[in-house]
Amino acid sequence: MELNKISPWAWQDNFGYSQAIEVKQSEGTLYCSGQTAMTADGQPFNGTMEEQIALSLDNLKTVIEKAGYEIKNLVRLNIYTTSIPETFAAWGTLAGWLQKHGSVPTSTLLEVKALAFPELKIEFEATVIK
Template sequence: MNITTINPWQWQNNFGYAQAVEIKNNQGTLYCSGQAAMDADGNPVGGNMAEQLQLSLQNLEQVIQQAGYQPGNIVRLNFYTTSIPDFFAAYGSIVSWLQSHQVAPSSTLVQVTALAFPELAVEIEATVVR
């Protein structure tokens, strides 16, 4: 597999993502549904944005690994949140997680009025290649 990052600018590097990611010769693609702060029984877990981001990332990592992929091969990471200010206040945990996996995927952040459960403040979906 050959992964090429396309960044015409440098400012996005501070946020841990790329403007575009090209993949050639991959052996598979995993499209992950949005992962949120849910427990193993499918119940939403409240808490502040930082806590929800942490659990959402743990859940995403579990799905990726269960499928036999690696978080370091995430090529797209989209975030849906009910509060962009709260999201950016906790964004350091995302940058740390991305750095720990040595990945800078393409990414989009969208503020929504609600997620599947009223307790949820963030949901993360990913595309991973092999």
């Protein structure tokens, strides 16, 4: 498999994402449902934005690895948040996680009125290739 990251500018590097990724010779594609700060027993976790980002990313990691894929091959990460200012204030948690796993995915950040449960503040929807 070959990944070709296309980022004609440098500013997106500060946010840890790519403008586009071309994938050649992929063996498979994993489309992940939105992962939020849900506990293992299916209850929403009512924590800070930073805590919710960390738990949501842990949940995403679990799904990706259970399917036999690797986070380094994450090519798309859509982010839905109830507060862009809170998300940017806690951005280091996400950026550190991506850097730790060697991933620079394409990404879209959207502020939404609400997520599935009122306690939830952020949701990550991912596409990973093999």
